[in-house]
Amino acid sequence: MKFLRNLLASILGFFIALFLLFVFFFIIASFIGAEEEIVVKSNSVLELDLSTPIKDYAPKENNPIAEALELTDEKLALNKIINAIENAKTDDKIKGISIKTAFVNAGIAQTQAIRNKIEEFKESGKFVYAYNDIYTQKNYYLSSVADSLFLNPVGAIDFRGLSTEILYFKDFEDKYGIKMExxxxxxxxxxxxxxxxxxxxxxxxxxxTSFLKSIWSEITDDISKSRNISIEKLNLIADNSNGRNITVAKENNLIDASIYEDEYEKKLAMGSDKKVNTISIEDYIKSGKGRISxxxxxxxxxxxxxxxxxxxxxxxxxxxxxxxxxxxxxxxxxxxxxxxxxxxxxxxxxxxxxxxxxxxxxxxxxxxxxxxxxxxxxxxxxxxxxxxxxxxxxxxxxxxxxxxxxxxxxxxxxxxxxxxxxxxxVSTNDSPSYSVFExxxxxxxxxxxxxxxxxxxxxxxxxxxxxxxxxxxxxxxxxxxxxxxxxxxxxxxxxxxxxxxxxxxxxxxxxxxxxxxxxxxxxxxxDLKEALKFSPFMKASKEEILKETLGDENYQLYYNIHKMKNLKGIQTRIPFVLQVK
Structure with a gap:
């Protein structure tokens, strides 16, 4: 009887301790997660940095502890970006947009949607400027919508047309005897x-060839209209890599001027010596501008x-x-x-x-x-x-x-x-069975x-x-x-x-x-298992370790191969993994 009483007391003590542990972490999370209210200052410039992964839909994290401790995955929602730019059109505190991003972490259709929205924003009469040290092709496509486009004096523009590459494994299969039926x-x-x-x-x-040409025609059409460069000339620029340095980029009207970042900041301030008020797209969304009321x-x-x-x-x-x-x-x-x-x-x-x-x-x-x-x-x-x-x-x-x-x-x-x-x-019936070893x-x-x-x-x-x-x-x-x-x-x-x-x-x-x-x-x-993924002492996830070890591009290659083993049942799936380069 004494043993049973001690056992029940131990079980009760465990649950009480677990409850107190949850209370403790929620209290800590409430203090850490108490963010200052984001206020959009007058004469602000909305800065677009789109290097954070962009998803069509990125709902608010349903794990308050992980969110408070800033242990959630970084991501931006396309719908909120579009809404924010729409709101910025009529926001008296926003004087213009600065496109300043290391690269655009979005698909080509998402990028086009954002570009089209910036084009609409320009109808408000507010300015759109873009600056970068080096423009990747997708980044240049987005940034070309700007009224004025600037490049670092020792920078370059990667503008060379679209290409894709597919690996073939038939000879490997024949050589090593490992294949896919x-x-x-x-x-x-x-x-x-x-x-x-x-x-x-x-x-x-x-x-x-057909879909690459179709996508490329969209890109060149849009750039042609924004930069007043003929499509024929854009293709010549791509053929000859005429964005490879500042001299040829300026000669071909790919940019408006070559300046340093501090000079760009002065342009945003309209020549004033005062530091310009910039607000990131993330903060602008958090201020409530990511939705249409x-x-x-x-x-x-x-x-x-x-x-x-x-x-x-x-x-x-x-x-x-x-x-x-x-x-x-x-x-x-x-x-x-x-x-x-x-x-x-x-x-x-x-x-x-x-x-x-x-x-x-x-x-x-x-x-x-x-x-x-x-x-x-x-x-x-x-x-x-x-x-x-x-x-x-x-x-x-x-x-x-x-x-x-x-x-x-x-x-x-x-x-x-x-x-x-x-x-x-060995089988009981002559059913159409399959073995990977036969x-x-x-x-x-x-x-x-x-x-x-x-x-x-x-x-x-x-x-x-x-x-x-x-x-x-x-x-x-x-x-x-x-x-x-x-x-x-x-x-x-x-x-x-x-x-x-x-x-x-x-x-x-x-x-x-x-x-x-x-x-x-x-x-x-x-669920409870997911909610407990908040401790800073928890072991890093397999994904995080692989990303850090392999780098983003190599991890994506690993991820695509890894997905193949999880394909269960008959598939209706696109015939390749498309990355526009």
């Missing part, structure tokens, strides 16, 4: 081509679907049917929500999850209009969930389409044979191929019904082929070009409402 539909479905060929196919080269009762729901599509709950970084479908149902059941905008920024992924999200949208479309806004990507599975909307709006540089299906399974049979390992199987048999191939073909047929039928096209019309532009938003207008996969705000306006028109406010979804909740 591939089953696919779509001659352009080149996600798996590197495992089947030693060099790029003509079909893949055709589509890659409204007291309207009617709402437009914006549901953000960003990241790879996975089967399961999903998260802020991955689209799962769990979280997304809950958000769709919540918006559908809210009587004040009159229309839904689905913001898609995804290269695709799991076919089953895509179908489950499509079904929830199909049910919702019967009750409320749905408009899709496409970000950097809305391809393959990303297009699957978009295709049935009432209207589809894409940025000109959005990567979309890729209507195709594939399955890929690793196989080590040749490798194990070479090193003298034999695998033997060559793929015809029965398993036939069954899997049937599944791939069935999903491809379903995919094309979904697009056919959603876009009011025949199966044959869709099949002609499908086959896994990738298109830009600009190209997709021409083949019927997209209705119009524009950004998220354009999609919201179209949704309001379909719902026949004029006064409304925007409600963002989904809500992401932090």
């Amino acid at each position: 591939v089953i696919r539909h779509g001659k352009y479905k080149s996600a798996v081509e590197p495992f089947l060929e030693s060099e790029m196919s003509e079909a893949n080269r055709e589509q890659t 409204s007291t309207a009762k009617d709402k437009i729901a914006v549901i953000y679907a960003q990241g790879d599509i996975v089967y399961g709950e999903g998260s802020e970084d991955y689209i799962g049917q769990g979280i997304i479908n809950k958000a769709i149902r919540k918006a559908r059941k809210d009587d004040n929500v009159k229309a839904i905008v689905l913001r898609v920024n995804s290269p695709g992924g799991n076919a089953l999850a895509s179908e489950l999200i499509w079904r929830e949208l199909e049910l919702t479309k019967k009750e409320k209009p749905i408009v899709v806004s496409m970000g950097n990507y809305a391809a393959s599975g990303g297009y699957y969930i978009a295709c049935n909307a009432n209207k589809i709006i894409a940025e000109p540089t959005t990567i979309t389409g890729s209507i195709g299906v594939f399955g890929a399974i690793p196989n080590f049979s040749q490798f194990t044979d070479n090193i003298g390992i034999n695998a033997e199987q 060559p793929m048999n015809q029965k398993f191939y036939d069954v899997t191929k049937e599944g791939v073909e069935q999903i491809y047929t379903t995919f094309v039928n979904r697009v056919s019904a959603g876009r009011n096209m025949t199966f044959e019309q869709v099949n002609e532009i499908a086959q896994g082929r990738v298109w830009t938003g600009k190209e997709a207008i021409e083949n019927g996969l997209v209705d119009q070009l524009g950004g998220l705000n354009d999609a919201i306006k179209v949704a309001a028109e379909l719902a026949e409402i004029q006064n409304f406010r925007v409600r963002n979804y989904p809500n992401y909740k932090t």
